[in-house]
Amino acid sequence: MSVRRLAEDQFQPTGFAFNAENAAWADATIRKYPEGRQQSAVIPLLMRAQEQEGWVTKSAIEYVAEKLDMPYIRVLEVATFYTQFQLKPVGTRAHVQVCGTTPCMLRGAEDLIKVCKSKIHPEPFERNAEGTLSWEEVECQGACVNAPMVMIFKDAYEDLTPTQLEHIIDRFQAGKGSDVKPGPQVDRIYSAPAGGLTSLTDSITPIRFNDAEVPGPAAPEAPANAAKPVTDAPETDPKLKTPATDKKAAAANTKVKGDNVELARSDKPSLEDKNRPAGIERPETPDDLKLISGVGPKIEATLHSLGIYKFEQIAKWKKAEREWVDGYLKFSGRIDRDDWVKQAKALAKGGEAEYIKVFGKKPR
Template sequence: MAVRRLHPEQPESFAFTPANRAWAEKVIARYPEGRQASAVIPLLWRAQEQHEGWLPEPAIRHVADMLSMPHIRVLEVATFYTMFQLAPLGKKAHVQVCGTTPCQLRGAEDLVRVCKAKIAAHAHELSEDGDFSWEEVECLGACVNAPMVQIFKDTYEDLTPESLEALLDDIAAGREVTPGPQTDRRFAMPEGGATSLTEIADTTTGGDPVPHVVDGAEAASHVFAGEAINAGGQDFDGVPAPQTTAKAAPKPVEKAKDVKPEAVEAAAAGAPGSVQSSLDLEGEGAPESEPDLLKGPRGGKPDDLKQLKGVGPKLEGVLNDLGIYHFDQVAAWGPEEVAWVDARLKFKGRIERDGWIEQARILAEGGETEFSQRVADGDVPSSKA
């Protein structure tokens, strides 16, 4: 490991801002008495973020005093972990070039040459204007998009020397940049284009499959022009913020016209078993519409709902108690009917996840699915009555 020393030029003092001080005290309070030293890494990280992205020696002493630790112990932590920067960083960008094997094989050395030419001859040196610095680091976790760099909290991938130069020029000029792949591919898809998960089936309306598109473009997380990172201490601290949106008022359990009375009574009482009313029957804003329900199976013979993927004997009983006995009932559901049934099942989302409606349409027409064939062959133990 390279020797890591404190920068020769240090500020006279350091103290957390009031917001960061309150945050630090909240973190320290998470640990039992005598174990406050466990908070050393998050406090050092917050101090680094407050002090323009690097950790000065007075900040190390300040954290040590807050945690009642010897100064040398906190200095050992700061100099051991390379996540802590011990020298000033570029005000507009600190470029971390991944130099691990995948990036090396894909041209990381060319990116290092760009940094040496455009920023400074050596790692951890500031550019002449003080706006840029760079270093080579180990794996940054985007191997499939090699070579790549990280600038503050964002990664820029699929780089070439030319695209890295253009990226640095854009940052220098204050132009907005987009993190992620710097080519036309999305995220980690193969270079030749996506070969899987290219579309999703619309299982609720019966429509044709629609393209699976994710618009992942987003602005860089850091601020240009040298503004201190996280100076206000407003980022996520591991403690969820209070809920600000009002929760919908609980919906009463309504008796469906064809639902068995005992099932409704069990649901209203929150009893375990056929209807799980105790799990979010209040709804979450999604419109619900009661599907066509039956008092009993037609001709006294229900369909084998266990031929639907995800439906075992117990869940089949729940559906029967609700008044659902046949594939054509399931096949007729739209989004509102799905929401109604979903609210009365123990595990929400399984209707769409397992594709019940699409399967039910095939089975209602007398066809077979891959899963129903497995059931018929006895390969699905959970679907046996």
């Protein structure tokens, strides 16, 4: 660990006090601890001071020490030990913390650091000319599955490429950091497998993690032709969206609940259903459907098998067609939640440039 010292006097303000809102919050926080244990509030109070000022000043340390009736040296020890406390001014719009621990390093953290050096400052903890951006390398942030990643304030941005990090930094520099959705910047939910499930795929879907659903495995490949391919499942009643045999199986299945995970079987609509969107012959240059958030390589292959190759096809899907595809992919509403139609319209109209104009970020 590097030596962590307070900033030089030239940076130190003459005093510190919580504003009214933070003072009330601090009093309420201190009251949560049993009598005689109020000093346990030292970390939350220091963090709140950092959020108010942007970094932890000497005056803030003295203020917290006085408020908690602690020796100044004890609060100084805490502030200089934990690296989440910034001891000198950082960028006012973003302080980018790049994880440089092994999994992130193996997955491209060095290239992310190069981006920070070129876009912000060659040295960590130094601010750019406007004082709005700074960066540092940090140890593991606990998102190794989604390596490489960065933290900016309280949010993690994961599965990053250098281009994506450049875009994120640009948004923060423009004061529009809130436009960028934190979390994985690729087609995956949280830390679910990129590109779809690789296990527990035996007709079990969807899997729920809290309020989000992880798409199940791609449906079995159907013949890759434009027109309606032959059905791949028995169908006793052509009006039913679900083959009778599947319904029977579904009824016999069990929902497993617990630990925020629900496994449930789902039905798959018939390929002969009238709501299935019309397909086309494979064009010479299919669109890269993976640019649509929610479409990975497996899902793209399944869409191709249905004769879906172009953004303009998806852009025209009506509700019933969206529901059919959603059911076929076992997405449980994700097509509408991710608004594939709006994404496809933008991509069909003007490619990535139009997508950025509409959504304020690059596709995928």
